[in-house]
Amino acid sequence: MQTLQEQLNVIKEKVQKCTNCSLCKNRTKIVFSDGCETAPIMFIGEAPGKNEDETGIPFIGRAGQLLRKYMFECGFEANDFYIANTVKCRPPENRKPTKEEKSACFDFLNSQIELINPKYIILVGATALESFILDRKLSITKARGQIFEIGNRKFIPIFHPSYLLRYFNEYEGSPRDLFRKDLLMIKSLIKEV
Ligand code: URA
Numbered sequence: 001m002q003t004l005q006e007q008l009n010v011i012k013e014k015v016q017k018c019t020n021c022s023l024c025k026n027r028t029k030i031v032f033s034d035g036c037e038t039a040p041i042m043f044i045g046e047a048p049g050k051n052e053d054e055t056g057i058p059f060i061g062r063a064g065q066l067l068r069k070y071m072f073e074c075g076f077e078a079n080d081f082y083i084a085n086t087v088k089c090r091p092p093e094n095r096k097p098t099k100e101e102k103s104a105c106f107d108f109l110n111s112q113i114e115l116i117n118p119k120y121i122i123l124v125g126a127t128a129l130e131s132f133i134l135d136r137k138l139s140i141t142k143a144r145g146q147i148f149e150i151g152n153r154k155f156i157p158i159f160h161p162s163y164l165l166r167y168f169n170e171y172e173g174s175p176r177d178l179f180r181k182d183l184l185m186i187k188s189l190i191k192e193v
Contacts, residue, residue: 004037004115011111015088020104023089023097029056030089033112035082040190042118043067043083044109046127046160047097053090058083063162067124070161074183080190082116084109086131096127106131113153121153122186125160133157145182158182 002010012032018024031048034057043059051061059067071081087097087105097105113121123129126140132155133148143157159179170176 007115008033008037008112011108011115015108018088018105018108021089021101023087023091023101026092027089028053031056031058031085032088033082033084034058034060036079037082037116039080039082039116040119041081041122041186042113042116042120043081043122043124044128044131045083045085045124047085047087047094048090049094050090058085059161063160063165066164067161070180070183074180075187076183080187082112082118084112086128102127102131119154120147120186120189121155123155123157125158125163127160129157144178145185156182156186158186 012030015030015032018030031052035043045059048058049061049063052058052064058064086102086109088108089105091097091101121132123132129138129140129143132150133143140157140159144159146156148155148157159175159182161179164176164179167175170180
């Protein structure tokens with residue numbers, strides 16, 4: 001019987017050899033995951049950027065550092081979360097991954113979700129939201145901070161931290177204020193788990 005870590009490594013090795021879409025052509029490293037495999041929450045972001053492609057670690061660039069700063073300010077600990085993206089290779093010029101690219105990568109992401117079996121999946125930004133909640137009228141602004149139950153999974157969309165890079169203030173109701181409130185709500189939910 002394989003351990004959880006071994007099972008995840010099997011998927012990671014498949015991703016390393018993956019040529020399912022053209023994003024494989026320009027990748028330096030695949031960006032598989034970061035964090036704790038037994039965490040109660042799993043963050044799913046959009047796609048690796050330049051820093052992620054170079055290091056193989058998700059959310060390590062400017063936007064990622066902002067996400068991590070807010071998470072730790074809101075009391076998240078290393079064991080609380082696991083992080084992945086809708087695609088494992090960097091799209092050129094940091095464009096959004098296409099539907100086809102996300103589909104080509106979906107089985108890998110889905111296998112990670114099944115193995116991690118998180119209590120809550122945090123959809124970071126509109127691209128992740130659109131991958132899991134198929135309501136085209138639902139914007140990230142409307143969806144953020146709500147809990148969506150789909151099948152046996154609970155999803156909570158939040159703003160993407162790259163959006164916050166454009167808004168510095170934290171007045172009541174600002175993107176940063178709402179982002180912090182959502183993270184505090186998520187942290188309080190996992191305290192109950
Ligand atoms: N870094 C990631 O790994 N994912 C994003 O969505 C943004 C930055």
